[in-house]
Amino acid sequence: MKHLAYLNKFFWKYRWRFLLGILFVGLVNWFRVWQPQVIGEALDTVIFNVKHYNETGGIAAHPEAYRELGTQIGWFGLQVIGLALAMGLFMFLMRQSIIVMSRLIEYDLRKEIFSHYETLDLAFYKRHSTGDLMSRISEDVNKVRMYLGPTILYGLDLIFLFVLTISAMLNVSLTLTLWSLLPLPLLSISIYWVSNIINKRSETIQQQLATLTSTAQEVYSGIRVVKSYAQEKAMGAWFADQTEIYRQKSLRLISVDAVFFPLMMLLIGTSTILTVYVGGLEVVAGNITPGKIAQFVIYINMLTWPVTAIGWISSLTQQAAASQKRINEFLKTQPVITNPVNDPRPLRGHIRFDKVSFVYPDTGITALRNVSFEVQPGQRLALIGRTGSGKTTVADLLVRLYDVSEGRILIDGKDVRQLDLHNLRRRIGYVPQDVFLFSDTVEANIAFGQDGITRAQAEHFARSAAVHDDIMSLPKGYDTIVGERGVTLSGGQKQRVSIARAFAKQPDIVLLDDCLSAVDTNTESQIIGYLNTALAGKTAVIITHRIYGALEFDKIIVLGDDHSIAEEGTHEELMARRGYYAELFERQLAGEDLD
Ligand SMILES: Nc1ncnc2c1ncn2[C@@H]1O[C@H](COP(=O)(O)OP(=O)(O)OP(=O)(O)O)[C@@H](O)[C@H]1O
Ligand SMILES: [Mg+2]
Incomplete structure (x- = not known):
């Protein structure tokens, strides 16, 4: 993490945009957590009214029933739409502030690296290959950009959503909250475990891809030699071997990937069953209304995404730290040959x-x-x-x-x-x-x-x-x-x-x-x-x-x-x-x- 501290100066530069972004993330989640409450209330209203009509001579005895219920439900519907619109608006603004900030920093960082490269002397260029220089200014900056944009955005999103959802849940019922969250730690542990494997495997795939592209590139630039020595077949065979390794590695990754979603669905399903079961008992005991169960089921589904994102966020952060370390290494390199004075005059030529x-x-x-x-x-x-x-x-x-x-x-x-x-x-x-x-x-x-x-x-x-x-x-x-x-x-x-x-x-x-x-x-x-x-x-x-x-x-x-x-x-x-x-x-x- 200490390597990423280098980016603090950019956060400071764009601090207002960043703070505004945090505010927007908060607002988005505030509206997001509000929505299930409205849905729960709507459900309760319907249940309450239907029960009321049934107890007072059935729905036929109340000609106004459909209109009344319709108005009420329509009103709830409008609220849900209004909340969705508000959420959408602030989601747009949050991306406008945080993702745009990351793009601005990316631009600044790339410019800084480029102009620093230019000050460095020939000895530096002899020590490092062009490919290395290129990958630090392109891929590594991209990784850092992913951290500055999506990672920070979803990280903030996660924190807000967690705090707001769980407090909304606790507000309803402590018992139900504890039961429905029970499988979540299991979910995060297994996701962490699986995503670790995924990361390791994707890394070896990346390396294999790098070998593949750099060799292909060499063959293309040396095509004259390859052709005049009639080595196309040999080169082709070698490339096929390397591609085969790449294919096998990719398949190994896909097999883990394939476990990922079913596993997630299984755990969410468990959570939902527990919620419905325990919630049902609570309703029978008269502690909560049925609408709360609906509210909880929506919350559980809302929480899945942040829990899955934890693994993703941590791996992206680690990758960004590794990239920033490589970038810092070059930024810290000082040119040996520098300009001592500013004295532009013609040379006599001695x-x-x-x-x-x-x-x-x-x-x-x-x-x-x-x-x-x-x-x-x-x-x-x-x-x-x-x-x-x-x-x-x-x-x-x-x-x-x-x-x-x-x-x-x-x-x-x-x-x-x-x-x-x-x-x-x-x-x-x-x-x-x-x-x-x-x-x-x-x-x-x-x-x-x-x-x-x-x-x-x-x-x-x-x-x-x-x-x-x-x-x-x-x-x-x-x-x-x-x-x-x-x-x-x-x-x-x-x-x-x-x-x-x-x-x-x-x-x-x-x-x-x-x-x-x-x-x-x-x-x-x-x-x-x-x-x-x-x-x-x-x-x-x-x-x-x-x-x-x-x-x-x-x-x-x-x-x-x-x-x-x-x-x-x-x-x-x-x-x-x-x-x-x-x-x-x-x-x-x-x-x-x-x-
Ligand atoms: N960038 C470098 N890093 C390390 N050694 C180098 C580098 N450039 C040249 N040398 C070495 O320094 C010595 C002198 O090289 P230089 O290029 O000055 O020779 P030259 O007289 O220009 O030769 P030519 O006539 O072939 O151009 C050589 O032994 C060479 O191997
Ligand atoms: Mg020479």
């Missing part, structure tokens, strides 16, 4: 790595070891090295997706940890190695994060990234939806759209991570042409496996397999050293000759 080492926090893998270098404003740096040598890590550290483990990174002479974080990221045009496009139009993908970019501007940046012609050949040009639900672009097209996106930021520092790998030489020189002209004065860090003849680098750094700098210098200097760079260059030349 970069200095000062004895930087970096170890990935969760895996303990050393990705950089004692790396120091300097890039002057407007200079071009090429970062080269074997796969896994730490090039992407250098880029990630520069935009502070991670913070260094040792040493420091200075931009314009200031430690990046003291710079305005959002400004830093806004002013660096980073094209990451694993290109990602949103399921949106091409134009929106290029303009991502830049409000007020016109179509003409988007086209200009697409031209600079040499992707304009490709876009124009798409069915709807710049309005074509790309990504999961749209047109699939080729690897090279995606790379260039994401380069256009980075150019559209008009960055002070350009950071390209291996993003010309899937581009032919001709296109490559177009893009490099843009770097040489429009971005001539900007600092550029280009991570690559290829050496571009068209692009003069002021400095080239080769990261070695030990994650430290192996070679550093200009093209001529490195060629003279005859190390990895020279080897790469010569291999590339030989390859180009072969083309």
Whole structure:
């Protein structure tokens, strides 16, 4: 329960709505408990009158009998209808206040989780799977919503109904109340017992369903691999096995479910028989009127629902507590990387790595070891090295997706940890190695994060990234939806759209991570042409496996397999050293000759 205490602030926020809701629940039950009394009275009136007519010469001697009785019964009927209408009205209002409150809190909570997720750093996202993040913001919030809405509503309903009904019963007869309530504890114990079994079984079903859906999802997203390895049959067989397990578990649940209602009916039936029997004795003894028996039978039926609901309410509350615990766990996670100041000013583009080492926090893998270098404003740096040598890590550290483990990174002479974080990221045009496009139009993908970019501007940046012609050949040009639900672009097209996106930021520092790998030489020189002209004065860090003849680098750094700098210098200097760079260059030349 202590996990659910987190929600108190929301109850406080919506306190008036909540209090009003409680009032309405009370009123609904007040009218509800009133109704059987009217019915009991109506019955008594009829019995009394019929007896009276019979004693005074039979009904034939009273021509006015039907009219009189009719008026009286009609009057009772109107009362019952009036009570039902009042109940209906307040039931509507009670749902309007409490269920609406739960929806409002759901909205607030989801918004809070989403914006908290966004503050968390990359390391957090590496630690938790996307599925986990998604289930906490959707399913877990739903469970909490069920607690805030229906559970609280029915909980309150139950309390009011119990107190009001039992006091109304006690008002009539203590003996009859005790006898008719006798089977109720038995009912609640057995219902608690059965619903426990139901809960356990539904939980295993839920887990099985989760396995089933996540695997199916994986098969669909990896359909290319599945099909090209001709594994459809094997996958289908596996899925059939899992579905069979699911079927068996569901049947086990249904068998318990099937016991539930008969058991309930049996106990209510027992209660009703006891009421009629003991009530009959009381009527004979002259302690109560026959109408009271009718009233009691209605009460017993009214009480069944809350008694059954106890198990349901407790299990929903437990589920909500477990969900809120999972939500709190993430809400309590604080981002390691935060924005220290608000200081949005342009960057000159001086970069200095000062004895930087970096170890990935969760895996303990050393990705950089004692790396120091300097890039002057407007200079071009090429970062080269074997796969896994730490090039992407250098880029990630520069935009502070991670913070260094040792040493420091200075931009314009200031430690990046003291710079305005959002400004830093806004002013660096980073094209990451694993290109990602949103399921949106091409134009929106290029303009991502830049409000007020016109179509003409988007086209200009697409031209600079040499992707304009490709876009124009798409069915709807710049309005074509790309990504999961749209047109699939080729690897090279995606790379260039994401380069256009980075150019559209008009960055002070350009950071390209291996993003010309899937581009032919001709296109490559177009893009490099843009770097040489429009971005001539900007600092550029280009991570690559290829050496571009068209692009003069002021400095080239080769990261070695030990994650430290192996070679550093200009093209001529490195060629003279005859190390990895020279080897790469010569291999590339030989390859180009072969083309
Ligand atoms: N998120 C991560 N968590 C843990 N270890 C990582 C992570 N990303 C990279 N590494 C490890 O850090 C080392 C450097 O990785 P990095 O991605 O910087 O290499 P790279 O030089 O960019 O390689 P490539 O040329 O293949 O892109 C590798 O050994 C890699 O296994
Ligand atoms: Mg990389």
